[in-house]
Amino acid sequence: MKIVHVSDLHLRDHLPGTSDFPYRKSREMPDRLHELLRQIQFEDPDLLVISGDLLDYPLDEMDNPERQAQAEADLYVIADMLYPLDFPYVVLPGNHDQYEVYHAVFGDLPVEHTIQGYRIITFCDAEAADHVPERVGEQRDRFERVLQDDDPRPQIHIQHFVIAPEIDHEYPHNYRDAAVLQDQIVHSGKVRLVLSGHYHSGVKPFQTGTTTFAVIPAFCERPHPYWIYELMPDHVQFTAKTLLPVGRELPVF
Numbered sequence: 001m002k003i004v005h006v007s008d009l010h011l012r013d014h015l016p017g018t019s020d021f022p023y024r025k026s027r028e029m030p031d032r033l034h035e036l037l038r039q040i041q042f043e044d045p046d047l048l049v050i051s052g053d054l055l056d057y058p059l060d061e062m063d064n065p066e067r068q069a070q071a072e073a074d075l076y077v078i079a080d081m082l083y084p085l086d087f088p089y090v091v092l093p094g095n096h097d098q099y100e101v102y103h104a105v106f107g108d109l110p111v112e113h114t115i116q117g118y119r120i121i122t123f124c125d126a127e128a129a130d131h132v133p134e135r136v137g138e139q140r141d142r143f144e145r146v147l148q149d150d151d152p153r154p155q156i157h158i159q160h161f162v163i164a165p166e167i168d169h170e171y172p173h174n175y176r177d178a179a180v181l182q183d184q185i186v187h188s189g190k191v192r193l194v195l196s197g198h199y200h201s202g203v204k205p206f207q208t209g210t211t212t213f214a215v216i217p218a219f220c221e222r223p224h225p226y227w228i229y230e231l232m233p234d235h236v237q238f239t240a241k242t243l244l245p246v247g248r249e250l251p252v253f
Helices: 026-043 065-082 099-106 137-148 178-188
Strands: 002-006 047-051 089-092 112-115 118-122 155-158 191-196 203-208 211-215 225-231 236-242
Touching: 002 026, 002 191, 026 065, 026 225, 047 191, 065 089, 065 099, 089 118, 118 137, 137 178, 178 191, 178 211, 191 225, 203 236, 211 225
Parallel strands: 002 047, 047 089, 118 155, 155 191, 191 211
Antiparallel strands: 002 225, 112 118, 203 211, 225 236
C-alpha cells in the first residue's frame, strides 16, 4: 500500500491577490500542483491524499458571494487536475477554506475507501471560534464507531488538524482534546497510520504503539514537499521528497 501525501496548497488563481505570508506561493500553486501530479505518476501510488487548506481564502470575506464564486472556480482548478488520475484521491478542507464552497465541489467524495485491504477514513473537522480545532458531532460519532466496530481491517485516518504530537506554537494546531483522541486511537489497536497537515513546519512520522502519526509540511512553501508512505506488514516506510531540489528557486511568473 503506497500513499502520496501533500497538504496546505493555499492556492489562489481566480481569487485575487496572494497569501498574507509571501513565502506561501499561492499564485504558483496551479503550476506546482500540475507538476506534482505529473511527477507522482512515476511513483505508481495506490492513493493520493491532499489534507486541507486547498485555497488561501480571504478569511474576512467568508460570506462574500463574489469571493465564494472565485473560490469555487479555484477548487475546480484542483478538481479538473485530479479527475483524470487513474488512482483514488482524498481531498479535505482546512481552516483557510470556505466549507460550503468545498462541499459544493468535493462533497460527493466518499468519507471511506477500501484500498489494498485498508480502511481509509477521512474526517472533515473545523476550528471553533477561538481557532482551536474540534472533532464534534457526526465526525466524533463516526470516529468512535470505527474504533469500536467489528471490522478487522486496519485503518488509516486522515484529517487536516493535528492529533499528535503536541505542537508548541502561538497558533493552535492541536485538537482541543488531542490527547484523548490519540489515546483512543492507540488503545484501539486498529489504526496503522494517522495523517495531518496544518502545521507548516511538519513533524516526521513517529510511532506510538502500533500507530504511526505524520504531520506533513506545507506544499505552498518552497521546496514544495510531498511525502510517500509504504505500509509494510510490520512498519511504515517513509520517504520525504520535494518538487524542487532544496535551495533551488523557480522563476516568478
